[in-house]
Amino acid sequence: MASVIEFNDVSVNRGSKQILERINWSVAADERWVILGRNGAGKTTLLQIAAGLMHPSSGTATILEQTLGRVDVFELRPRVGLCSAAMAARIPDFEKVRDVVVTAAYAVTGRWREEYDDIDVERAEDLLRLFNVFDLADRTYGTLSEGERKRVQLARSLMSDPELLLLDEPSAGLDLGAREELLAALTEIASDSLSPATVLVTHHVEEIPAGFTHVMLLKDGQISAAGPIEQTLTAASLSEAFGLPLELVSNGGRLTAYGAQ
Numbered sequence: 001m002a003s004v005i006e007f008n009d010v011s012v013n014r015g016s017k018q019i020l021e022r023i024n025w026s027v028a029a030d031e032r033w034v035i036l037g038r039n040g041a042g043k044t045t046l047l048q049i050a051a052g053l054m055h056p057s058s059g060t061a062t063i064l065e066q067t068l069g070r071v072d073v074f075e076l077r078p079r080v081g082l083c084s085a086a087m088a089a090r091i092p093d094f095e096k097v098r099d100v101v102v103t104a105a106y107a108v109t110g111r112w113r114e115e116y117d118d119i120d121v122e123r124a125e126d127l128l129r130l131f132n133v134f135d136l137a138d139r140t141y142g143t144l145s146e147g148e149r150k151r152v153q154l155a156r157s158l159m160s161d162p163e164l165l166l167l168d169e170p171s172a173g174l175d176l177g178a179r180e181e182l183l184a185a186l187t188e189i190a191s192d193s194l195s196p197a198t199v200l201v202t203h204h205v206e207e208i209p210a211g212f213t214h215v216m217l218l219k220d221g222q223i224s225a226a227g228p229i230e231q232t233l234t235a236a237s238l239s240e241a242f243g244l245p246l247e248l249v250s251n252g253g254r255l256t257a258y259g260a261q
Contacts, residue, residue: 002029002065003026003027003028003029003062004027004028004029004063004064004163004164004196004197005025005026005027005050005061005062005063005164005197005199006025006026006027006060006061006062007023007024007025007026007049007056007059007060007061007062008024008059008060008061008062009022009023009024009058009059009060010022010023010024010025010049010056010058010059010060010061011023011056011057011058011059012042012045012049012054012056012057012221013057018221019042019045019221020042020045020046020056020221020222021220021221021222022059022222023046023059023222023223024223025216025223025226027164027197027199027214028197029163029196029197030193030197031197031198031213031214032190032197032198032200032211032212032213032214033197033198033199033200033212033213033214033215033216034199034200034201034202034208034212034214034215034216034229035047035199035200035201035202035215035216035217035218036202036203036205036215036216036217036218036233036238036241037203037217037218037219037224037241037242038203038219038241038242038243039203041218041219041220041221041241042218042220042221043168043201043218044084044168044201046201046218047084047166047168047199047201049061049068050063050080050164050166050199051077051080051082051084051166052068052073052076052077052080053073053077055068055069056068063076063080063164064076064079064080064163064164078105078160078162079160079162079163079164080162080163080164080165080166081104081157081158081159081160081162081164081165081166081196082157082166082168083150083153083154083156083157083165083166083167083168083170084166084167084168084169085168085169085172086168087109087153088149088153090109091109091141091153092109092141092142093140093141093142094140094141094142095109095111095140095141096137096138096139096140096141097128097133097136097137097138097139097140097141097144097152098121098124098125098128098137098138099111100141100152100156101124101127101128101152101155101156101159102116102120102121102123102124102159103156104156104157104159104160105120105159105160123159123161124155124159125137127155127156127158127159128152128155130155130158130185131151131152131154131155131185132151132181132185133148133151133152133155136148136152145178146173146174146178147174147175147177147178147181147182150170150171150174150178150182151181151182151185153170154167154170154182154185154186158189162196163196163197164196164197164198164199165189165195165196165197165198165199166198166199167186167198167199167200167201168201169201169202169203170182170186170200171183171202171204171207179207183207183209184209186200186209187209187210187211190209190210190211190212191210191211198212200212204257205233205238205248205255205256205257206254206255206256206257208229208254208255210253210254212229213228213229214226214227214228214229214232215227215228215229215232215233217232217233217237217238217240217241218241219240219241219242219243224237224240224241225237225240225241233248233255234248235247235248235257235260238257239260244259245259245260246258246259246260247259247260247261
């Protein structure tokens, strides 16, 4: 099975600061990855490369069998679904929710002169139903709560029927109820064999939906541990990545981490 992501010795430098250092990583089409690490570990930068929004300073990054630097990223990006704070910031507050989703078919934000078929509108509405926000379709994006916005963003990320889905802290800023609703939706996506390969970035093991298969732990721009989640995500590996002693508890398929006593 061909990899949907293939990083070979990927490094990113900004001036004298090294953000990522010699990352080697492969994601298969049927895998669901979660990336964990402290603030500044390089998680968002890693995802930006995977989305074709940034090129590595050195090494090679191949996304959907297209190597960055040798491909038109404007053709690549519609094949990748992205849900991130940076993407959300580009959505106009005055845009109708239905249009927030449907414009992802052209990988743009803000409906302008594009022409959309009825099938595009129907798909956007089906996705809004999937995330229980169809009743908001005619509302403007700026009037939504944070939880409603996150679900609309997730609907948007799936609009183009992507081959790769990238989620950058989708639960950030949500209250407990909104977070659990979102995680339930992500669990449904992860358990569907027809869903695309998925990469989720988070700070919190509590926000790992059921059905995710692999984990990468980042520390100071380097891979601290990576592999199948059952073998790789342990109290020891988590403690190493976060730089303090932690305990890890599993309860009904969900994880909780807390400081070791």
